[in-house]
Amino acid sequence: MCGIVGYIGYQAAVPILFNGLRRLEYRGYDSAGFAVLNSHGLKIRKRPGKISQLKDLLNDTALTGTIGIGHTRWATHGEPNQVNAHPHTDCSGRLALVHNGIIENYSALRKDLIAKGHVFKSETDTETLCHLFEEYIKTGCSLEAAVRKGLGQVVGTYGLVVISADEPDCIIAARKGSPLVIGHGKNEYLIASDTAPLIAHTSDVTFLDDGEVAILHNGSVVVKSIDDRIVEKCVEVVDTDISQIEKGGYAHFMLKEIMEQPQTLMDTMRGRLLMEEGTARLGGIQKDIDSLLFARRLVLTACGTSWHAGLIGEYMFEELVGIPVEVEYASEFRYRDPILGSDSVVIAISQSGETADTLAAIREAKRKRSKVFGICNVVGSSIARETDAGVYLHAGPEIGVASTKAFTSQVLVLSIMTLLLGRVRTLSSIRGREIVQEIKRIPEKVSQVLENREQVKAIAEEYKDMRNFLYLGRGYNFPVALEGALKLKEISYIHAEGYPAAEMKHGPIALIDKAMPVVFIATQDSVYDKILSNIEEVKARQGRVIAIATEGDAEIQKLADNVIYVPKTIEMLNPLVTIIPLQLLAYYIAVFRKCDIDQPRNLAKSVTVE
Ligand code: F6R
Numbered sequence: 001m002c003g004i005v006g007y008i009g010y011q012a013a014v015p016i017l018f019n020g021l022r023r024l025e026y027r028g029y030d031s032a033g034f035a036v037l038n039s040h041g042l043k044i045r046k047r048p049g050k051i052s053q054l055k056d057l058l059n060d061t062a063l064t065g066t067i068g069i070g071h072t073r074w075a076t077h078g079e080p081n082q083v084n085a086h087p088h089t090d091c092s093g094r095l096a097l098v099h100n101g102i103i104e105n106y107s108a109l110r111k112d113l114i115a116k117g118h119v120f121k122s123e124t125d126t127e128t129l130c131h132l133f134e135e136y137i138k139t140g141c142s143l144e145a146a147v148r149k150g151l152g153q154v155v156g157t158y159g160l161v162v163i164s165a166d167e168p169d170c171i172i173a174a175r176k177g178s179p180l181v182i183g184h185g186k187n188e189y190l191i192a193s194d195t196a197p198l199i200a201h202t203s204d205v206t207f208l209d210d211g212e213v214a215i216l217h218n219g220s221v222v223v224k225s226i227d228d229r230i231v232e233k234c235v236e237v238v239d240t241d242i243s244q245i246e247k248g249g250y251a252h253f254m255l256k257e258i259m260e261q262p263q264t265l266m267d268t269m270r271g272r273l274l275m276e277e278g279t280a281r282l283g284g285i286q287k288d289i290d291s292l293l294f295a296r297r298l299v300l301t302a303c304g305t306s307w308h309a310g311l312i313g314e315y316m317f318e319e320l321v322g323i324p325v326e327v328e329y330a331s332e333f334r335y336r337d338p339i340l341g342s343d344s345v346v347i348a349i350s351q352s353g354e355t356a357d358t359l360a361a362i363r364e365a366k367r368k369r370s371k372v373f374g375i376c377n378v379v380g381s382s383i384a385r386e387t388d389a390g391v392y393l394h395a396g397p398e399i400g401v402a403s404t405k406a407f408t409s410q411v412l413v414l415s416i417m418t419l420l421l422g423r424v425r426t427l428s429s430i431r432g433r434e435i436v437q438e439i440k441r442i443p444e445k446v447s448q449v450l451e452n453r454e455q456v457k458a459i460a461e462e463y464k465d466m467r468n469f470l471y472l473g474r475g476y477n478f479p480v481a482l483e484g485a486l487k488l489k490e491i492s493y494i495h496a497e498g499y500p501a502a503e504m505k506h507g508p509i510a511l512i513d514k515a516m517p518v519v520f521i522a523t524q525d526s527v528y529d530k531i532l533s534n535i536e537e538v539k540a541r542q543g544r545v546i547a548i549a550t551e552g553d554a555e556i557q558k559l560a561d562n563v564i565y566v567p568k569t570i571e572m573l574n575p576l577v578t579i580i581p582l583q584l585l586a587y588y589i590a591v592f593r594k595c596d597i598d599q600p601r602n603l604a605k606s607v608t609v610e
Contacts (some may be wrong), residue, residue, distance in 0.1 A: 002086075002100040002608075003027050003072040004180065005197045006161045006171050008216050009188025013068030015058055020190070020197030021051050021070050023245060026253065026399040027194075028604030029072035030080035035087040035096035035163065038065035042096055042165045046071075046085035066218075067171065069161045071098035074604050077106070078123030088127040090134035091118055094165040095143070097133075099126040100193055101157035101178035102609050109153065129160060143167045144215050147174055148226050151213075157356070157609070159193055159208075171216040174226070175208040178608050179354055179382060182206045182214060182221060184235055189216045194378070194606075195238050196245055196397065203240075206233045207380050236380065244396045252597045254400035254491070258583050259450060261405050262443040264395040265576070268409040269439060272416055278432025279423040280416045288389040291371045292417075293424055295345040298325045299370075301333050301361045302349035303607065305403040305486060309410035310349050311479035316414055316572050320422040330361035331610075340368040347373045351398055351406035352606040353381020360610075362386055375413050377406050391417070400598050401605045402490045404583050407483060408446070411575050415439060418572070438570045442577070445567040449580040452564065453588075456581050459546060459562050460588030463517050469494060470508060471582070472501035473521035474531055480521050480575045484582030491600050492590040501534040512543040519585070520560070521578045524550040525571045535559045546585075548578050 003024030007013045017034045032054055033046025043063050047053045051072065057063055071086035078084040087096040103109070106125035109132060114120065118131040132153065136146035143164045151158070157177030163170075173180050173191050183190035183198030183205050190198050191214065195205060208214055208223065212231055215222045223231045250256035257264075272280050285292065292298070298317060300310035307329060314325040328338070330348070334357060340346070346365040350358045353376040362383065365372050374390030376383045377398060384390060393409035416439070423432045463469075469488055473481035482498035489496045499508055501520065512518065518538050522531045532555070535545055539559060547560035550568050557563055566577040590597050 002074050002193070003029065004069070004098050004100055004159060004161055004191070004193040006069040006173065006191040006216075007188070008067045008171050008218055009185060010066055010218075011188065013065050014063050016190070017068050017070035018051070018054060018058060019200070020192060021072055023196040024072050024193065025051060026401065026598060026605050027072065027074070028401055028599060029074050031073045031082070031085035032071065033085045033087055034068055034070035036063050036065035036068035037163055037165060037168045042094060042163070044087055044089065044096055046082055046087065048081050048085060067163060067168065069096060069098050069163055069171065076102060076609060077125045084122045084124050086126060088122060088124065088130050090130040092134060095130055095134060095137070095162060097126065097130050097160060097162040099129060099158055099160040100608060101159060101176075103128055103154055103158070104156035105154065106156070125156070129154070133162065137166075143170065144172050144213065147172045148213055148224070148228060151176070151226055161191055169217055173208065173214040173216065175212055176210045177356070180208045180214070182208065182216070184221070187219060189221060191216060195240060199238060199240050199245070200242055203238050204235050205238055206235055238379070240397055245399060252400065254402055254404060254587055254597050257398055257400050257405045258580070258587060260396070261408050261580065262447045262450070264405045264409055265412055265443045265446060267394045267396070268412045269416065270394070273436045273439060275433065275436050278429040278436055280420040280436075282391050282416065282420060284391050285373060285389045288371065288373070289420075291345055292373070292421055295323055296343040298323050299333070299338070299340070299344055299346045299365070300325060300327045300349060301330045301346060301358065303330050303355050303357055305407050305483060306349040306351060306410060308479045308483040308486070309407055309414065311482070312411050312476060312575050313347070313414035315476050316418040317421070320418050320427060320572065322426050323421075328361070330355065330357040334360040334364050338364070338368070340365055340370045342369045344370045345373065346370045347375060348383055348387060349375045349410055350383050351377045351393070351403055353378040353383035354606045354608050355383075356608050356610050359383060359386065375410060377409070401600055401603050402487055402586070408576055408579065412439070412442070415572060435570065438573055442569065442573060445569060445577050446580055449566050449577055453584050456564060456584040457588045459564070460585055461592055462562070463546070464589050464592035466515065466517055467494060468511070468516050469496040470511065470516060470518045471496060471498040471521075472504060472518060472534060474501045474527040475525065476571055476574050477521035477523060477578055480578045480582065481519070483579055484519060484521070484586070487583055487586035488589065490603060491586055491597050492593050492595055493601070494589065501531050504534060504537065509537065509541070512538055512541040514542050514544065517544045517546060519546045519548070519582070521548045522556060523548070523566065523574050523578060524553055524568065525574060532556070532559065548581055
């Protein structure tokens with residue numbers, strides 16, 4: 001979703017803003033722009049399309065200046081054109097502002113401001129903020145006071161950064177519901193909507209919390225509450241290194257992240273498995289573990305790919321821990337008045353830790369007195385900070401819009417939690433040791449599947465022109481079918497649906513013909529025979545079958561048109577190996593269709609609005 005970067009210091013701002021925006025490209029956007037302050041006042045440049053459209057401005061001598069703000073916009077109010085792109089200005093043209101989030105009462109504010117004589121140029125909700133602050137400045141307020149007072153009238157979410165030609169030595173930023181983080185350099189500061197634009201300059205950062213306003217001068221940062229009280233903030237060190245957010249020789253971030261999975265899975269499990277005792281240790285939930293163990297019910301809540309990981313968690317927890325589990329879309333959970341209470345425990349799953357619906361679900365669960373755990377990837381993210389306890393994925397930054405390595409790390413964390421809780425409630429030490437041993441073998445097994453990527457590529461070429469796909473699986477592989485279908489539609493724009501295989505007979509079977517390839521996840525597990533029957537049903541109707549099968553399964557060769565083998569593992573860990581060929585299949589089909597894989601149309605990496 002939208003991205004923000006701001007700079008105040010001694011270096012030329014434009015190259016820093018430009019490179020910072022580049023680092024935010026992965027979030028998804030449709031226009032970009034920046035504003036700088038110099039001795040001639042405020043200079044603003046913005047354009048629809050990619051950041052590369054702004055490249056010529058690097059040599060524009062009119063844009064010198066050491067203070068500036070930049071933005072990538074993902075359109076919500078008003079189409080993606082030059083006028084609606086950020087930064088926006090007030091009537092005087094002396095104030096420039098960039099904003100992430102949504103101003104819910106913008107329509108009423110806008111009407112009021114127009115009545116007071118303000119002239120609006122864009123269709124955006126954001127421009128309202130510029131005129132609102134201008135109104136306070138006209139009464140003699142400083143920029144900082146105008147921002148604080150103006151925000152008192154605003155309903156909605158914002159991460160905003162503003163500069164003014166009348167106060168050319170400061171940047172003001174404010175946060176409510178949309179993240180902002182300050183980077184502390186030597187005699188310079190940056191501010192951005194995530195750490196990616198900062199880490200080339202500094203690893204010392206301060207995360208703003210909701211309701212805080214930051215005043216950045218050249219040489220000092222002050223953080224206040226919206227009602228003007230100083231807030232003491234700490235400086236944290238982020239341990240991301242720059243290579244983690246670069247492509248490292250791969251054609252796309254998505255491929256890099258698919259290929260990284262043996263390593264990211266190792267990172268996720270590091271130090272967490274206890275072979276001797278056949279159990280696990282998860283420092284982030286240790287002191288709150290009783291609330292999980294004695295919960296009457298667990299509710300896993302998430303969106304998209306993270307929700308699919310949650311479904312796998314449901315199967316694991318119910319089978320091996322023996323606690324009833326429900327998995328809820330966060331967007332539904334937040335509005336449907338769920339029955340919770342102190343005996344229900346909510347586990348929110350999120351890669352970014354910033355998904356608006358998941359955050360709202362967490363707040364709703366807390367309001368209903370449930371304990372809330374988080375499973376997320378981004379350290380210091382809103383979800384990490386708002387949950388009572390939690391587990392980090394340690395998968396490293398995920399830049400590709402289509403989630404891959406975060407998914408496998410989420411499933412792995414859920415399996416480690418299952419082991420830990422299961423060992424207290426139901427599992428023997430022998431069974432626990434078997435699970436530990438098998439988890440440890442997973443990175444090697446994932447490597448084996450990745451080595452086979454040329455075969456998946458050849459299958460992708462064969463099927464690249466199909467217009468529809470069906471993905472079918474049963475048991476633990478049913479959520480994998482959903483995830484495989486999601487990956488394909490996100491990046492190749494081919495319509496794909498995932499179903500539990502037995503559901504096919506209740507409707508989707510009507511679709512089967514030569515033009516409808518069916519991907520079966522058909523590993524040799526407790527439902528293998530059932531899935532073979534489902535494959536027969538598809539073949540009987542001239543359907544084309546791609547099967548993901550267990551190594552050594554000769555039987556399936558006779559039925560399927562294409563077979564991709566994966567190593568055998570225990571049933572609960574199957575998704576960790578079966579999803580890999582499906583990620584590769586989606587990736588290569590999108591490559592053959594020449595799609596923009598890392599920035600698929602209309603999608604954003606982190607969905608920070610409803
Ligand atoms: C799919 C994808 C999305 C996210 C969803 C939740 O590839 O990336 O479906 O999984 O938007 O995002 P997080 O996990 O950041 O809460």
